[in-house]
Amino acid sequence: MPIVPGHDVPAPMAAPPGPKRVALLGNPNTGKTTLFNRLCATRQKTSNFPGTTQEVRIGLVRDEKVRADSIELIDLPGIYSIELQMTEAALCRGVLAGDVAPRGERVEPPDAICVVIDATDLGRGLVLVGEALRRRLPTVVAINMVDLARRRGVHADEAKLADILGCTVVVCSARTGEGVEALRDSLTHAPIPNRTPPGDAHALEHWADDVFAAVALGDERADTDTLTDRLDKAFTHPVLGVLTFALVMTGLFYVIFKLASYPMDLIDGVFGRLAEAVRVVLPAGVLADLLAGGVVGGVGATVIFVPQICLLFFIISLLEDTGYLARAAFVMDRVLRPFGLSGHSFVPLLSSHACALPGIMSARAVPDRRDRLATILVAPFMTCSARIPVYVLLTTILFRDRPAMGAVAFTGCYALGIVAALFSSLIARRTILKGKSRPMALELPSYKLPSLATALLTTLDRGLIFLKQAGTNILAISIVLWWLSSYPVVPPPQRALELRAQAQALVAQTIPQEPGTATEPSQSAQSLNQEADRIEANHATKMSFAGRLGRTIEPVLRPLGFDWQLSVGIVTSFAAREVFVSTMAVMLTGADDTEDQSVLNRLGAATRDDGVTPIFTRAVCWSLLVYYVLAMQCLPTLAVTAKESGSIKWAVVQLLWMCGVAYLAAWITYKMLTMFGLS
Amino acid sequence: MSDVVPIKSKAGQAPVASVGTCACSHDRCACDGPGRSVPSESPLTKLEIGQIGLVTRTTLGSDDEALLRAMGLRPNARVRLCQAGEPWIIEVRRTGGACSRIGLARAIAQHVHIGPV
Structure with a gap:
């Protein structure tokens, strides 16, 4: 007689041999991902469920005995119960029922289920085990983290558990590899359980409690975990917790900015050389321009x-x-x-200070859908690294000899972005995403040493997903914007030709001092060529499709103090904000090296078409700064928003809201400064 | 602890209340003596740090309640308050030394009622 009120059913035949699709199910924090990585290593890919942004990893488990892939493992999202009214639980229900399958997979029930439970807290996972057993599919229960349980003196009678559940139970440790081989074997030969737990939710809870009471060895612990208590107290303390968090995040920030700069410089150099090589190898023309400027430049x-x-x-x-x-x-x-955001939103918001793309991608960790959407919508307000060149240019022009004031303005830009994000979230939560942020109820996992292998595999997975995106959506966007900025090709204006002819004449007049030694063109010839470059670049940009678009929208941007040249800069930097600096430099000075002080000086002194009015007046600089802090000037971010939110609608909302706020704030800034005579 | 009254209790049965006295069911008492057990039913937010009790009921919406139940915070679950304040941290204790920690925002913690062991 079983100890628990389940129903005995005859044990049916095991599923036919052959490659099996096994669904990996488990509570969060049970080491399920580590186990998946241990079983599949790098033989895995990330897919998603059609019509959702919920990702699922699918891996192949190799059977070394037959030297073939014996199992296809589907790593389902971590859930506490299949019956919860949550997206993740609904997907698990759908997969187990055979109604839903990851993209590209057969829509049919899996051949088996592997339920991962935590050896240090067996009782917690038993409800999920009961729910899985009720599916009447071959089932294996993997009791993971047994090494940790032993260290803590937590024991259970696994043989008795297998007897009560009527299915295979394997004790393992994904971290050390103990029992993983046995688990692999069991997955291929799992029988259908011969017991069925009760279906009613409360009865199932009692069943789980009774199963646990029957298999748990020893008494309830008498001691209190004072170390964990102390750490929890410190890490969640209103002051100490915030300081610790600030310290950890500063370290994270530092590593992202500092350490990443070396490979980033390397990548920049490689793509620069690749573009040069394309131009050398291919004859000058559309194809060379497309590959060097559009494809290599855009992807780079x-x-x-x-x-x-x-x-x-x-x-x-x-x-x-x-x-x-x-x-x-x-x-x-x-x-x-x-402000209508939850604690889960902080990492995405912080990450967006490096780049909004990973920030938005990491918003997947926000469990509540509306909290997640609010996070995605406001994340691009955070000052990303692409805005920094624009800030540097404008603060340098504004505070040429006062670097301290420039630093204050720089900090102000960061602060403005954060305030705008919080303010926008507040409005979103009272309008389009009505409702308060869901109060947090979160399991606090045990403190432990992190797994390097899991971190590396996660990194590899995220990197590949981003590269895939760079090779598809972002590449297409880059090519379109490159084309708009570079075409139609127009002949150089008459004035540029005249200047070049003058420069050539000056060089021809310069006689070598000694036979066989070449001389540099004279200073004035160089200046003439520079001016010709500027006029030619200015003309080419003005006549390009992006330039025409810039001139068309100039009346719209005029209230912000922007002339047609700044409007063109704004249009061309729609793909990436930093392009604004190079566009303005090329258009106004003919050179693109904005680290050169003389180029910066010439930019600051550049005038409008009337030849008198400076382009970068104080009011215009402030207006531009405010605009670039707040505006959505990044098409890849919009592409990622559409993907992560599951609808292009949210990308449109983000674009309109951010540009609307930017326009209004820049207009107010410009008007206030001009009104008080500070322009 | 000699003053502990051992009472057999099984999951699914109503908890046995004993005001100011520990009444756990084990040979080795986990309640640190009298006074560590919750004296009478009260919201989690009224408990003192270190007090142990049994979950009696929750007055939350169905989604939140279902989530807490699935996390193991259901009637008769034995809990110890580890930290008061935002967040309220509790330890859900089970036989055999197993336990898990759950952090709760005040908005949830005040709807979780704890009774004596």
């Missing part, structure tokens, strides 16, 4: 962010594994909740 401008993305996900994975991030989420919850 995106791939350059891969080191930042990889480092971000690597460190976040390590932090998550230690158990710290769950505590940190509560610390930031206090700050963000009044």
